[in-house]
Amino acid sequence: MPAQKILKSNKKMAVVAGGVCAATSICGYVGISNLLMTPVEHFTVPALAIVSALLCLGYIWLPRHHGKLLGNIYIVSSGLFLLSGQFEAAFTKGNNFDFYQIWIPAFYLMLTFSDAKGPRYRWMFAFFGTSLVTTALGFLFGSASPAEIGGLLLLNSLIGQVVVIAVFSLLGETLRKAGAQAAEAKTLALSTERLTAAAEMAHVARLEAEQASASKSAFVANMSHELRTPLNAIIGFSDILSNPDLAAMNQKKFVEYAKDINDSGHHLLSLVNDILDVAKIEAGKMELAEENVNLMDMITSSKSLVGPPKVFAQRNIQIEGVSTDHFLLADPRMIVQVITNILSNARKFTKTTGRISFESILLENGKLQLSIIDDGFGIHDDVLALIKQPFVQGEDVYSKRNSGTGLGLHLVNLMMELHGGSCDISSQVGQGTMVTLTFPPERVICVAEMMPEKYATA
Numbered sequence: 181m182p183a184q185k186i187l188k189s190n191k192k193m194a195v196v197a198g199g200v201c202a203a204t205s206i207c208g209y210v211g212i213s214n215l216l217m218t219p220v221e222h223f224t225v226p227a228l229a230i231v232s233a234l235l236c237l238g239y240i241w242l243p244r245h246h247g248k249l250l251g252n253i254y255i256v257s258s259g260l261f262l263l264s265g266q267f268e269a270a271f272t273k274g275n276n277f278d279f280y281q282i283w284i285p286a287f288y289l290m291l292t293f294s295d296a297k298g299p300r301y302r303w304m305f306a307f308f309g310t311s312l313v314t315t316a317l318g319f320l321f322g323s324a325s326p327a328e329i330g331g332l333l334l335l336n337s338l339i340g341q342v343v344v345i346a347v348f349s350l351l352g353e354t355l356r357k358a359g360a361q362a363a364e365a366k367t368l369a370l371s372t373e374r375l376t377a378a379a380e381m382a383h384v385a386r387l388e389a390e391q392a393s394a395s396k397s398a399f400v401a402n403m404s405h406e407l408r409t410p411l412n413a414i415i416g417f418s419d420i421l422s423n424p425d426l427a428a429m430n431q432k433k434f435v436e437y438a439k440d441i442n443d444s445g446h447h448l449l450s451l452v453n454d455i456l457d458v459a460k461i462e463a464g465k466m467e468l469a470e471e472n473v474n475l476m477d478m479i480t481s482s483k484s485l486v487g488p489p490k491v492f493a494q495r496n497i498q499i500e501g502v503s504t505d506h507f508l509l510a511d512p513r514m515i516v517q518v519i520t521n522i523l524s525n526a527r528k529f530t531k532t533t534g535r536i537s538f539e540s541i542l543l544e545n546g547k548l549q550l551s552i553i554d555d556g557f558g559i560h561d562d563v564l565a566l567i568k569q570p571f572v573q574g575e576d577v578y579s580k581r582n583s584g585t586g587l588g589l590h591l592v593n594l595m596m597e598l599h600g601g602s603c604d605i606s607s608q609v610g611q612g613t614m615v616t617l618t619f620p621p622e623r624v625i626c627v628a629e630m631m632p633e634k635y636a637t638a
Contacts, residue, residue, distance in 0.1 A: 194239035197254065201232035220268045224261040231257045259307050266311055266337070270318025308341050391569075407451065410444035417441050454587045461594045468511040468598060472625055475506040475540055475550060482519035486527060501539035506548060507625040514595045518603075521588035522552045522615045529613070530556035546621030555612040564607055568593040592617075599623060 208225040231254070238250045315338055319326060326335060417437040460466045479499055508515070526536045539551045559567060568589050589605070592615075596603045600620040607613040 191240065193250070194236045197232045197236040197239060200258075201229050201236055204229040204232060218268060218272070220264055224264055228258060228261045255303055259303075263307075263310055263314065266314050270314050271322035308338075311338060311341060391566075407448070410447045413444040414441050414448075454591060457591055458587055458594065461591075461598065466598060469513065470509055471512055473508050473510055473512045473515060474504065475508060475548075476502050476504045478512065478515045478519055479538055481516050482523055485516065485520050486523050496535040496537075498535065498537035501537060502550070503540055503542075506540050506542065508548065508619055508623050509625055510599055510619070510623060511595075514598070518592045518595050518617065519550075519552070521592050522617075525588060526552060526554040526556065526613070530554045542624065546624060548619045548624045550617045550619075551614055552617075553612065553614045558609040558611055558613055559605075559607040560609055564605065567605060568603065 204225055208229060211225070212222065235250050235254050238246065242250070315335070417440050420437055421434060457466070476499070479502060483497070523536070530536060534555050536552070536554045539553070541549050541551075543549060589603070593603045596617060600623065602618045604616045604618070605613065606616075
């Protein structure tokens, strides 16, 4: 236990000191005005009132770590005032000591509230011992006599101190036990809270581990299919081309096989590039090659990459909702890849007679939003919550009908974050999906700067 331990609130100490100040002031005023005070009391009573008032203010305004100093000042000063009155009562006929008995309980009350167990008892017994010696010396060598009123008051003071010590010692122990129980309850509550937090963290860690395991399984299931298919095509058609027995084969077939090999190689390269891009971005090694780009140009480039015009012949692709005046400071390769990945998903999961539309809008806060909306199959809620994580797809990876590794939307999210933007996906099964790309104001370029001839004032 520390050598000094103030109660939690210094206001309680301020109340004790303020009470002593008020009582001392009232009794001092009554005693001095009615000529009941001795010369020593004329000094000690006002001094005790002033010291109590100052300490009351100190407990209110000073930082809590000053409590030990304030407590010691109060104990020493009030103890000296009390002992001076006791000396005067023991060796002077003019003082009957009745006034000072009022302050003895307040003195021990301050000891009870201000000090730890060891120092409190040392102060108590030091003061009581000095009072006992003073009374004994007064009876032996002073003017006090046990048979007189002054001597009886001195004896009464000693008996009262014993009672007060016993009462306030019990009070102090009760307060300290209550404080210890409160501290134990608080510690228990804190431990329970920490255990709960630890259990939640363990639960989250378990879910993350399960999710990582599921992602690994999905990765293996996806990549085993996505890698084997083009590799089988490359190996199979290259075997045909290298077979001398088939040298007389039609030249037209050779061209078709060569094109199949080329397409399979490009597909493999795309897969590898996606995996490398994810690894590079997550490692913090990807850097932006920023340029001033037109949003409409990025959409046009993405359409050509997803497939030839005949792929979209029956689908209603609407880009009228995109303004040609919207410019961005961005990495054009990444923006094209972002739009391409989203458009590719929309194409795969929308019927050939479906509709895919693009809309762009400049918000009041300066942000630019691009929305890609389709009326396809939609995404289930349980999948939607995980759709931006790697290797998560809208179909069962073991029975899916469309190709893909599940990295597309994960890459979209990572690349948008690199640009300081965001990717939000909303979907309803059977009604379609909307992907909203939001670019921050610092990425949006003023149209007047890019097209001054269009916005030039007359």
